[in-house]
Amino acid sequence: MTRFTPENPRSDFSIFTHHADLVYLDSTATTHKPDGVLDAMAAFLKEKNATVHRGIYGLSVEATDRCEHVRQQVKGFINAEKEEEIIFVKGATEAINLVAHSYGKAHVGKGDNIVISHMEHHANIVPWQQIIESEDQLRVCQITDEGELDLEHLKTLIDNQTKIVALTHVSNVLGTVNPIKECISYIREHSSAKILIDGAQAIAHMPVDVQDLDCDFYCFSGHKMYGPTGIGILYGKHDLLLKMPPYQTGGDMIEFVSFEKTTFAKPPARFEAGTPAIVEIIGLGAAIDYIQGITLERLQEIDMELFELANTELQSIPELNLIGTAAHKSPVFSFTIKGIHSHDVGTCMDQEHVAIRVGHHCAQPLMKRFGVPATARMSFACYNTSDDIERAIKALKKTIGFFI
Ligand code: PLP
Numbered sequence: 001m002t003r004f005t006p007e008n009p010r011s012d013f014s015i016f017t018h019h020a021d022l023v024y025l026d027s028t029a030t031t032h033k034p035d036g037v038l039d040a041m042a043a044f045l046k047e048k049n050a051t052v053h054r055g056i057y058g059l060s061v062e063a064t065d066r067c068e069h070v071r072q073q074v075k076g077f078i079n080a081e082k083e084e085e086i087i088f089v090k091g092a093t094e095a096i097n098l099v100a101h102s103y104g105k106a107h108v109g110k111g112d113n114i115v116i117s118h119m120e121h122h123a124n125i126v127p128w129q130q131i132i133e134s135e136d137q138l139r140v141c142q143i144t145d146e147g148e149l150d151l152e153h154l155k156t157l158i159d160n161q162t163k164i165v166a167l168t169h170v171s172n173v174l175g176t177v178n179p180i181k182e183c184i185s186y187i188r189e190h191s192s193a194k195i196l197i198d199g200a201q202a203i204a205h206m207p208v209d210v211q212d213l214d215c216d217f218y219c220f221s222g223h224k225m226y227g228p229t230g231i232g233i234l235y236g237k238h239d240l241l242l243k244m245p246p247y248q249t250g251g252d253m254i255e256f257v258s259f260e261k262t263t264f265a266k267p268p269a270r271f272e273a274g275t276p277a278i279v280e281i282i283g284l285g286a287a288i289d290y291i292q293g294i295t296l297e298r299l300q301e302i303d304m305e306l307f308e309l310a311n312t313e314l315q316s317i318p319e320l321n322l323i324g325t326a327a328h329k330s331p332v333f334s335f336t337i338k339g340i341h342s343h344d345v346g347t348c349m350d351q352e353h354v355a356i357r358v359g360h361h362c363a364q365p366l367m368k369r370f371g372v373p374a375t376a377r378m379s380f381a382c383y384n385t386s387d388d389i390e391r392a393i394k395a396l397k398k399t400i401g402f403f404i
Contacts, residue, residue, distance in 0.1 A: 002036030002286045004293035009302070009382040012036065012290070016383065023354040023388045023395075028172050028201060028332055028361075028379035030223045033287070037227060040286035041279050051275055053252060063278060070285035071268070074233055077288050078218065079209040082238050087268045088276050091232035092200040093123040095219030096166070098234055098247040098271060099196055100127035103217075106245060107163050107194075108132060114164045115157045115193070117141040117149055117178075118369050119171040122362040124198045128166065141167075143369065147174035147324035155186065162193040169202035173361045173377065174324030175332030177202070184214055194240065200224055204381070205303055205330050207296050210235050222280065226381075227287030231280035234271070241267035248273040299382055306380045306389065307331040313393045314378075319400050323370050331380040334361070337396075340403045342374040348402060349376075352395035 005011050012034040016022060024032065044066070050059035052067050067088075074086045089095045104127075108114060114128045118140055128138055139157040142150040149167075158165070165187050170177050184195055196217040199208060204225035210218050217240075221232040236244075246253055246264055253273040255263040264270045291299065307329065314320055314333055323334045337345055346358035357377045360367045367373060378392060 002034065002040065002289040002293060004034070004036065004290050006294050006298045009034075009294060010385060013383050014038070019353075021353045023352075023391050025378040025380065025384070025388065025392060026355050026357045027381035027384075028224070028377065029357055030229070031204065031226050031381050032383060033228065033283070034226055034290050036290055037283050037286040041228065041283045044279055044282045049279075052278055066285075067276065067278060067281045070281050070288075073285050073288050074235075077208075077292070078233075078235055079211050080235055081211060084267050085235055085238050085241065087234040087236065087241075087271045088281060089219070089232050089234050089271075090230055090277070091221035091223070092121075092198055092219045093221075095217075095232055095234035096123055096196065096198065097127045099164075099217050099219075099236070100131050102244045102247045102271070103194065103240065104128065104131045104164060108137070112161050112163045113137050113139050113157075113159075114166065115139045115141060115154070115162055116166050117154075117168065118143045119147065119149070119174055119176065119363070119366050120166070120168055121172055121198065121200070122364070123200075124166050124168060124196075125365070128164070140365075143176075146326050147171065147176045148326045149176075149178050149183070151179070151183070151186075154183065155190075158187055158191050158193065160191060162187075162191045164196065165193050166196040166198065168198040168200075169208075170199075170205065170330045170332075171324065171363075171366075172201050172332065173334050173363045173366055173375065174326060175329040175334075175379075176324060176326040177206070177328040177330055179328075180215070181213055188214065201330065201332070204291065204299065206300060216240055222284040222287060225287055226290050228280045228283040230277045231284045233284075236267070238267070241271070244271075246270050246273065250274050252276075294382060302382050302384075303331050303380065305386075306384055309386055310378065310380065310389050310392075313389060317393075317396065317400070319404065320396075323372070323375055332377065333379070334375040334377045336372055336375055337400060338404075340399070342376045344403065345376045345396070345399055348399035349392070349395045352391070352398065354392045354395045356392070
C-alpha cells in the first residue's frame, strides 16, 4: 500500500529531505516520486524480480499478475471499458507515434487532413508530420491571445477529409485546460475523424473518464503523475485497436511465427513488442494508488490554492508578461520579463534554490505565436506550498532588481 498524507503530501517525498532548501517548480517536466512508489519498485526488484509472460515458475507468474493488475488499475483510473484497451508504452511520445504510424499511416491518404492546435507539444506535432505527404494536410487550429483554442476556427478545419484530430487536454506552456468534451462532440457530429487526446498534463490534475469524453485515443506518461520515467499509457477504443496493424514487431506481440508468415496477437499484446518496463509498470501502479489515496479532489484543491496565490503574486509584478491567461487553467505559469533573457531568469532563480524551467518547452510554434524565443515557466504539484511561492516570488524580484 502506497503511503499518502493528504494534509501534507510534501512529507511523502524524500527528495525534500535530501534538498531541504529546494523550491521545485518544474513538475510539468517531471514530478517527483513519493516514497511509496520508490519502495514498491525497489521491493519488486529485491524480492520478486522476474520477467513476465510465458513464465512457468512462480516468480514469473507473479510478475505477470502484478503487471496485469496495473493494467486493471489504469482501466479503472480512466474508466476504460475493457482492460484490452490499455497499452503499456514508454510515454505520451511513444503513444502518439504508435497511433500515427499504425492507425495514421493506414488511414491518412492523399487529400486527407489531420487537425491539431497551435498549442501542441512537439510530441503531438512531429509524428503527424511524418505520415503526411504534403504540409497542407496538417491543419492547425489557432489560439486566442489569452491562449485558448479558437473553437470557431476549429470548426472551419473539420471536414469529411479529416481523418484524425489530435488535441492536448492541458497545455504544458499556457496551462490552458481545453474544453475537449465540447470539441469531441462537435467533431463527432461533423466528421468521422478519430480523436486523440494528449493527456500528459491532465492526468495528475483532474479526473479523466475516457468513456464520458468519447475520445478514440488518450495518452499520458507515468513520470508526470508521480510515477517513474519509461512508462506511459495509450488508451484506444477496442474495436479500433483490433483493426490496427502493429507499430513495432518482435517478441511478445505475435500469435504464431514461421519463416514464411507471422500472425499477430490481439491487442494489447499486439502493441507491446519486447520485454515490457516491468518495474516501471509496478511503479505506475503505486503512483495510481498514491493519487487515489490522496484523492483527485484533494489534488485539485491544492492546485486551486497554489494557482490563486501564484497567479495573484505574478500578476502584481509590473515587469512580468504572463503568457497564457485562459479562463480555465492548470497551475502552470509561463512568462517573460522585459529586458531579461529567460535563461538568465532561470540561472538567477537557481542560485536561490528555486528550480524553474526556461526555453521553448518543446513548443516552438507556440513560442513563435507569442513572438518570443523562450519563456520562463513555473509549474506546481501537490508537494508545493505557499512558502514555495513566497520564496519563488522573492527570488524573481531579486533577479529583476539585479538586472533592471
Ligand atoms: N505532451 C505534453 C503536453 C507534454 O507536456 C509532454 C512532455 O512534456 C509530452 C506530450 C511528452 O511526454 P513524454 O516526454 O513523457 O513522452
